[in-house]
Amino acid sequence: MAQVNVKDLDIVLGGNNILKSMNLEVRDGEFLVLLGPSGCGKSTLLHSIAGFIDVTEGQILIGDKDVTWADPKDRDIGMVFQSYALYPTMNVERNMSFGLRVARVPKAEIESRVERAASMLHLTDLLKRRPSQLSGGQRQRVAIGRALVRDAKVFLFDEPLSNLDAKLRSELRRELKQLHQQLETTMIYVTHYQVEAMTLATRIAVMKAGVIQQIGSPDEIYNYPTNLFVAGFLGAPTMNTFRGKLLQDNGQTTFVGPAFMANLSSYPNAKNIQTSEVIVGFRPENINLTDGKTSTNGNSGRISLIEPLGPQNIVWLTLTDGSTLSAVTDTQWHGKVGETISFDFDSARASVFDAKTEQRV
Amino acid sequence: MARNAKPNRINLALHAALLPLVITTLLAYIGSVLWTIRISFSTSKLLPKDDWAGLAQFERLFETDRWIVSLQNMGILAIVYIGGVMVIGCLLAVFIDQQVKGESWFRTIFLYPFAMSFVVTGLIWQWLFNPTLGLQNAMHSMGWTSFTLDWTVRPETSIYAVGLAMVWQGCGTTMAIMLAALRGVDDEQWKAARLDGVSKPRYYWNIVLPQLGPALATAFVLLAVALVRTFDIVAVMTSGGPGSSSEVPAKFIIDHLFGRNNIGLASAASVVMLITVFTVLTPLLYWRSKVQSRLSAGH
């Protein structure tokens, strides 16, 4: 178990400055997810920590050791690759013990380590099988087992579930979460699926173009996104955002948009917001649809599409200025396409961003 | 299959189109093999005779020095040619796989001998092995007076000269096959191996090589088939000589079919070659298909 520290890291690949002065602190025992769109540098960061990519500037520390220039095998890490990278001609036992055999660890020690890892991962019955005879979940466990026998202090995961179908993905996700609870090892996990990030992470680091936009617990990231990008990246359907003006009048804070108005007085620190040009964001589940009657703000829209999901519906409204609004309702709600309907907001859970800087205010 | 539903017109077209295949397979392949087998059991000399000689031709065959020498040479070539090409071809493939600059240049250089006829190869190497005008003399005039490369004029070494020329010609194709196979190995395995502390040579030996089974078998089979066919290069480079020291089975057979007018003996020799080829190749091909299905099962 160890923390990982990345200090002022610069990575230049093929002439491109992929990571600039990256600073990251991964706490001991936490499950940190690097989340972001493809090309944002998350895999590069992971592979630098692992030692497969040379550092241009900066430092990487694992535990108390400066491993900036250390060989991957000397960093006390284990890594699970996207394709698992199991050695196809060796059985599970040999796959897990290969590294130890190369390092000339005594046979008895190898056996005990493999046995321990195998029992922790429920692989004991599968030790003599080859990768081609294993299911996707079993292969993932073997890949983790390889890291386990090396007594790795940090586990790195490079999008291990991306190649799988949806059902298998959710199954293996749960296994991973249980594993983390069991082992309590530091884990760094790269993915572009927000669902994986939300369910697995102790903390999420959202990345864009080589820069960490925000790092925090899933709850923080989801409910208090620090900028427009983060707000839009998490949540499905995406957060509804609207440009408009913020009026402060007599202690009341009101958002005036082209199609509706919203009372933002219950928004944290609303009175002290200086900017007047803002972008306001409401998650679909924080929008209430009211039947027929005009709400106090005079907001209304016409239902254009209803997507029934089973336990919920997603209702799409077209507003007076042509923009769209999505709202989530429960099954009690009834409505028809074409109807005009009113809506209001749970303003405490809104997000307000400066229109120019796109930062949260 | 919905055979009955197929309109007659298509049936006709299909059968007309397959006619060349049928004729070739049944007549040219099966027919000729069967006839030759028949001849090997007769006393035919210039023309086929319809008698029965039992195994006489085969006995006579193995009492013929020239045949024994050609079989021995085949064995020597099997080691020198097949072994040499496999080793060098694999090494070339592995080295080129190291992301070297100018990779396509190297590939072009290693593969161009494949485009040359065996006649051309044989003639060039005959020239190079010429003791007075070839490499040996060139080395002498450059000061290396103890250098000897007169293999083609000495009976003990003539077959090795042929082997060298064949290796020169054959490495490229094996390299191409192995390179293609190497590129099919998931490169994340190298990262995993690096993490495990495995050195590069060890990685190639323990992890990559076992996965290349099918490709190695393919390369071996192609080389073995080419070996059995060896005729051109021997005929051109040494004419089987000096004497019959560099004789090979294919040349023995052709010589006896035409020049020496003994189709019975030649047919017996052909049958022996046929049996040899199939006893070696059948288990190999079977093993290869097994391994291939096992390796690809999980991907």
Place this chain on the structure above:
Amino acid sequence: MTTSAIATPSVAKPRKQLLTPARIGVYAFLLFTSAFFLLPLYVMLVTSLKSSDEVRAAVLFAWPASPQFGNWVEAWSTACISLACDGIRGGFWNSVRLVIPATILSVFLGALNGYALSFWRSKWGDVLFAILMLGAFVPFQIMIYPLVAWFRLGGFYNTYWAILLVHCIFGMPVLTLLFRNYFVSVPQELFKAARIDGGGFWRIFLQLMLPMATPMIIVATILQITGIWNDYLFGLIFAGKDNYPMTVQLNNLVNTTFGERRYHIDMAATILTSLVPLLVYFFSGRWFVRGIAAGAVKG
């Protein structure tokens, strides 16, 4: 950038090594083997441009004082092969006359067979295919005499048609395999859609499948042009004196001269003979490799 007080560097200096000993070794090996492969080509070229005095002086690697391109002209048009002194151009045109139709015909048949076997499944078709594949491994020597006998019977032994037919016969297994494997990867839905649209056997082949198989046609054509041009034995046995391909003429020129050997002319003739396949190779190297991989992967 300051080092944290707690952390102790575990590896002090960054290794900025692009040129490790291992890397140097890789390049050294590749360059050395490149020299081995290029040596014969260089010697062949250089010798062909020397005057007869320079050849006798036996300085193998030396570049000629002044390149005698006249050697090439002499080899082409006036060198003596047996009794005729018309150079090797006769052989060149014989080869051209043979290679073009033989390639077209054998590739067409291969494509036709591959198409028929993969889309129009029939029990007999699969059996024939299996036999044909076995035929690819049969040593050709065992087939020679019966073919000669049948051709004699048909009255076309030692004619152009004999050699043309022979190349089609011996090319059929590999080409059929190539095309069949290629067509197997074409989705059956495409074929079914064409049937629904009313396409019959020939229409689907000529207008849909053959155009789709263009990459494979290129590969097969290159393989056949090279293989047929470079062939020696079949040309020697089946073509007859009037149709001897360039390879046969070359061997006659070099190995059956009376009197003094003219090595510079010999090498010039050798270059001329290898020109066509070498040019094909250099201009289509990519397809060459594809062809080897395609043919080899499936055995």
